[in-house]
Amino acid sequence: MKLSLNWIKDYVKIPDDMDLKQLAFDLTMSTVEVEGAEELARRFDGIVVGEIKEVLPHPNADKLRVCKVDIADGEIHDIVCGGSNLEAGMSVVVACPGAMVRWHGEGEPVEIKNTKLRGVASFGMICASVEVGLADLFPVNDDHEIMDLTSFGIPAGTPLAKALDLDDIILEIDNKSMTNRPDLWGHYGIAREISALYDLPLTQLKPFDAGKVETLPLEIADVERCPRYMGVKMEGLCVKPAPFEMQSRLWRVGQRPINALVDVTNYVMMALGQPTHVFDADNISDHITVRRANEGEKLLLLNDKELSLSNDDLVIADGEGAVALAGVMGGAKDSILPKTEKVILEVANFESTGVRRTALRYDNRTEASSRYEKAVDPERCDLALSMTMELFAELYPEMKVIAFNDVYPNKLVRKEIDVELSWLDRRLGKRIPNEEVSKKLGLMGYDVTFTDTNMHIVVPTWRSTGDVSIKADIMEEVARMYGYENFQPTPIVTSFEGAINQLDVDLVRKIKEYLAIRCGMQEIFTYPWMTDSFVEAILQNTDGILKLATPPAPDESYIRSSLIPNLCKAVVKNERFYNEFAIFEEAQIFKDENYTSPYDEREKLPSQRRNVAGAFAAPSDTVPTLFRKAKGVVENMSRFTHMEGFEFTRDNKPVWADDVVWLNIKLGEEQVGNLALLSKKASLACGIKNLSVVFFELDTDALKPFTSRTNTFTHIAEYPTIEYDVSLLFDVNTKWDEIKATVLKKKNSDSFLRDVDFVDEYKGAQVPDGKKSVTMRLVLGSDEKTLTSNEIEACANTVIKFLVKNLGAEMRTK
């Protein structure tokens, strides 16, 4: 919202030497965020009033003229101009060299320089209103008209800002910072805050006295939605421009002047934050009723929008039907027309949430609706009516009030709050003297009385519509007016009861750090919703998947029951730029099952479990390596993150997995995840072009962190251990697990065998069909001596023979 400082000064006498920066700072710290303070006159630097002495033809251009212009600097300047309304004796706006103007009102402001136009030297520029940003105040009939100030009778050479009395400061207030303060949506409200900040008196507005006139027939059918309605019928008005000063003020705060009748309503709204409306009385048949709209009732708005109304909408209606959407916008039927001379003025109060719903329903938020929806207090109608009538009386001396009415069945009750002084002291951390509290609150309109231990507060009406209702609100009022910066920081005092020990929280962090730092995977975040095509490709059906009622896109309504679909989407996205990568995500997954709540037995929350899943993507010819890499990440996770270890089984193939390359991850009896290659079919359906992808997914909520590290110390071997590689042929279907288990059967107290590791496997031309060569590394050693080569050979041979006998292994040398 824009505010004019001059306008504020109408209501509070701000000293002329007030530092503007300080004012903006103080308002920002204690009331609303001042986003900017602009010296309005700066926009018109170097722009002065000039008098055209003579208009001469341009020697080289038909549409241009050469004007002899006096700007009272002792010279007569030649200025080339294409204006269609140039005349000798005319008072015009001259942008001198150095001034900033907008060419034809478009683009960024540019600096005026001395130039030649078609061969004739020109001093600066004679401006159109749009070029100096004043088109709203000086509208034109054709695009070539320049701004005419002749009627203002201003001497040549006067700076334009001074000539038009534009010496003002425009404050820009962040609207968001006052959504809870309906009282601040006008100059008077901000003036009241300034008065309290600096202990300055606030101008009091007088209520309106209609005198003895007829009662205007008015009826409120829904008192909840319309707590108050004041109407004044008057005659002797007409449509004419408002005085320049009023237009100028409206323009400064971003309102376009229209005509005096409408401008007065806007002026009052900008001054007091109270919307008002004028109806052409001749277009209102019978009397005014404020009622709910009938379902499907038609209303054509001022802005030509035709609405089909809902029963939830409140309308102003006459005998024939709805004439205005209450609190939002007037209708076309009752609007002010050029011939209007009798009007009905509406000063009313409408309930906030109803106005908000209606404005949102028709996507038709207005200055009025945005004020009403903050909950304006009904007492403000009095001030608004008084100010409006004063302005009308000024503008239309002939005006006569015919009828008046004020329907206000339930007077707003001012909130009353008791505050124990000891409580206030404790919460503020210091004692502020009663007199000071009383003075600040008084300036803001509170009535305050003290007893020895208490203060009793009566809240002003304009803060009683929800804004101030509890003692914490009063504490805030006192603290902000005292100045938050004036409170000393206090140390935080605490008692120690024990160290923080959150194993589950720490485990998730350890897993993420393990994956990112030790395994070289990149963490990603995706949305909780999935894209339909990926759901279809990966999960294949939507049973048990929760759905959003209002999804971000039509094909993104399912929320994830697995992290895999979104990881897949990320693979597709990154495949364009990377040939090989590994990514992971840690987030919750949701299922339409197991509804419970540990907090409130009435509550029913679906299954939500924290999962972590990873994707390893690489060119298709590397699947075995890729799978082993992914398996290594899962296998070693427990060791590096200090939790119970996993086992791999093959019980349930995930639907998205390749038929051969898959494993279930188990923790004891419980399946906690999967590790598998994405099937070719799913991969094609996802649109993955070249890469193979191995995924793992793990239910981290099921994992069991150790309470401390479980590493055990063993003595460093006194005698060297020997590594001895053996290559044997096996049937292709023999699995490493079997081989390893068989080898380890020979590990006993008599044997030098300590362990066996996989080195390599080979299938192909060098080995017979149906066979594979497996190279393993035997680890041999003794606690008592260094092994001799005979002992080593003997031990290895025992193992080899055992494998030959039990698994049908053959020596490669055959």
Add this chain to the structure above:
Amino acid sequence: MKEKLMQIYADAETRVLEAKTEGQLQEVKASVLGKQGGLTELLKELPKLDPSLRPEMGKAVNEVKNKLTELIETRREEIRLKASEIPADFDYTLPGTQPLSMGGLHPITQMRYDLDDAFRSMGFEIFQEDDITTEYYAFDNLNFPPNHPARESMDTYWIEGHDTGKPEDKLCLRPHLTGGSVRYMQTHKPPYRFVYPGRVYRNETTDARHERAFFQYEALIVDKDFTFTAGKVMIKSILSKVFGRDVPVRMRAGFFPFVEPGFEIDMGCLVCGGKGCSVCKHVGWIEIMPGGTPHPNVLRAAGLDPDEYTGFYVNIGLDRLVMMRYGVDDVRLFHSTDLRFLEQFH
């Protein structure tokens, strides 16, 4: 023969002095003193000499041998102590090789963990909660009547088929974290000191500054007689730890539904040091989080007496903090899954 000896010595001496590495020196030694070395060969010829000349010649050869050995050892010491074995043209500007694989935490997670560490060091617990909550905990429990603008302003993602009319059944993706904080308070005994990091969801149009899913970090202290001035100390301590330097903090009037009084909390712009720059829109301060004293309704929802208990609450927008940390100008990048973006923060 004597000439040959002198020749061998002269050659060897030159080569020893020219040797730059121990390896080269070893080569010289082998070629002269080794089994097939020049001097060894010469000794083999000694028996062929006239016997009368043999002692003198033998002595001469031994002298040369000793001299050379000494020379080589001296040179070896020189090389060991002073020189590099690497040629001087070694290019130390060649790039280092990358670690075997590159990976990293999301920049939001990094910031979250930085904050976790900071808050833990001040004795805060870390609380985690579910993404899906009920209307009851999101709104009703916090005493926001139906149609309250604060409720409407958080355009919520409701779950289909779970609108029975009862707020305890109506499910949504959490629009804020405060309802979850109430869950914590309901299940723990005061005083409280905890942080609650989490992602929240709003059904809004997205642009460079707005997202449908974004990260909040709620911190809450609840105790008897805690003043907002202590809250300022808390925020200043945390920000200073996270950013690694003294961060000026100011609290100014602000309105947020879960606090009373409420504050907008600004930190001094770290880019310009408060002088004013484009990052802080020339005001020297950056709005970083809302905060304040927990609203009595929030405390009541947690089963506490607001006359007895009070505290301090902040809600840090992680996305914004990370954007400022790195100068990221589009919030949507955080959910983009684009590795070209994410790997910049390793």
